[in-house]
Amino acid sequence: CGWGTEPETTPRQAIKDRLEGLKKVNSELFELVGNLCSRPETEAIEILHRLRASGDVFHVLNLVRTGDILLRMRINEAREGRKQMNLESKAGIHPKKSSDGGS
Numbered sequence: 226c227g228w229g230t231e232p233e234t235t236p237r238q239a240i241k242d243r244l245e246g247l248k249k250v251n252s253e254l255f256e257l258v259g260n261l262c263s264r265p266e267t268e269a270i271e272i273l274h275r276l277r278a279s280g281d282v283f284h285v286l287n288l289v290r291t292g293d294i295l296l297r298m299r300i301n302e303a304r305e306g307r308k309q310m311n312l313e314s315k316a317g318i319h320p321k322k323s324s325d326g327g328s
Contacts, residue, residue, distance in 0.1 A: 257285070272285060
């Protein structure tokens with residue numbers, strides 16, 4: 226084989242391992258291209274800027290994924306806050322106003 230393998234790895238297993246690794250890389254590259262195609266233009270341009278600045282495709286993909294996770298968390302927190310406010314409103318509970326005179 227033309228790439229590093231463990232000494233006890235058979236050529237067939239080495240090829241299978243290499244194929245799995247290439248499939249993973251291919252999948253991640255398709256995911257990044259999909260993000261570039263489907264995101265709003267400003268986000269796609271930001272992704273391109275980060276790609277050019279770092280040169281590390283997989284690092285940028287992880288940044289995009291992390292950003293998506295954080296955004297979903299913030300959206301969920303906002304939804305929960307609105308649900309709580311609705312429940313309080315229906316129950317006749319109103320937020321307490323500051324007693325310090327609004328300083």
